[in-house]
Amino acid sequence: MNKKIEKVLKNQNDNYIFPFLWMHGETEEVLREYVGAIYKSNIRAVCVESRPHLDFCGEKWWQDMDIILDEARKRNMQV
Numbered sequence: 146m147n148k149k150i151e152k153v154l155k156n157q158n159d160n161y162i163f164p165f166l167w168m169h170g171e172t173e174e175v176l177r178e179y180v181g182a183i184y185k186s187n188i189r190a191v192c193v194e195s196r197p198h199l200d201f202c203g204e205k206w207w208q209d210m211d212i213i214l215d216e217a218r219k220r221n222m223q224v
Contacts, residue, residue, distance in 0.1 A: 180216040190223035
């Protein structure tokens with residue numbers, strides 16, 4: 146059998162979709178929920194788009210990035 150088909154049947158397929166996670170200064174709960182929703186969609190990677198964040202590159206922005214990275218790490222996701 147084709148190796149790609151075998152991987153898909155074993156749920157070992159690679160990431161082909163890297164959805165944007167738009168940051169706007171959401172609460173920690175919402176950020177964790179967003180990462181969880183992406184994971185539940187069988188997507189194991191996310192691209193953070195943080196320029197719309199109200200505190201871009203400021204203290205709150207770094208706190209939000211830490212939350213996203215923590216949640217992704219728990220789920221073994223790529224960022």
